[in-house]
Ligand SMILES: [Zn+2]
């Protein structure tokens with residue numbers, strides 16, 4: 001019985017934590033990009049139209065259901081940690097600061113790889129119809145689309161929690177840093193504005209980093225651009241959309257006056 005009670009407690013805590021993180025980050029991005037700085041950043045909007053109120057409502061509702069799935073998987077992962085089935089370690093987080101940082105970098109690389117390959121799998125027609133179509137109902141997503149997944153896709157996405165703590169020895173604080181990183185990137189990728197400088201695509205960094213333009217085109221065309229944080233898997237596997245770099249240069253080449 002105490003285990004069930006512990007599960008319910010951690011379910012409530014992890015669900016609330018994920019909900020707060022989502023609400024704060026998506027709301028901030030919405031407030032800045034679509035309200036306060038909408039005019040100032042208009043020239044960096046990748047798709048010209050604004051997401052509709054119906055889009056936003058649908059994205060928030062599906063995200064709420066995903067957050068519950070994240071809570072369930074998170075609580076199960078927490079029990080696994082308590083049972084000693086994972087590599088999570090406790091104590092002074094910065095005792096080995098080198099590993100603390102390395103564990104975050106490794107988890108980001110692991111998540112990037114997990115996301116790319118499961119995303120490609122979800123684009124197989126039979127899987128797409130059931131698992132991934134909900135996310136693609138947003139052809140011009142808003143920041144609120146960050147967690148707009150069918151529950152089955154939410155399960156695939158949440159699998160990174162147990163995967164990370166089973167494969168990477170990490171401190172709980174490193175996991176929190178990773179979670180802040182993932183929501184930041186996820187929200188920025190769905191805000192529909194390109195914030196990178198134009199020179200990015202002419203440097204090696206542009207070949208490595210993923211951009212909001214890349215993901216906006218994925219939502220627009222349903223083809224290519226499967227990556228999350230990095231553009232490495234898309235380049236290695238030749239799955240970047242053929243117009244990706246040109247589109248990035250067009251968006252970042254516009255001046256504020258609209259010329
Ligand atoms: Zn997709």
Ligand SMILES: [Zn+2]
Pocket residue numbers: 135141145190215219
């Ligand atoms: Zn998306």
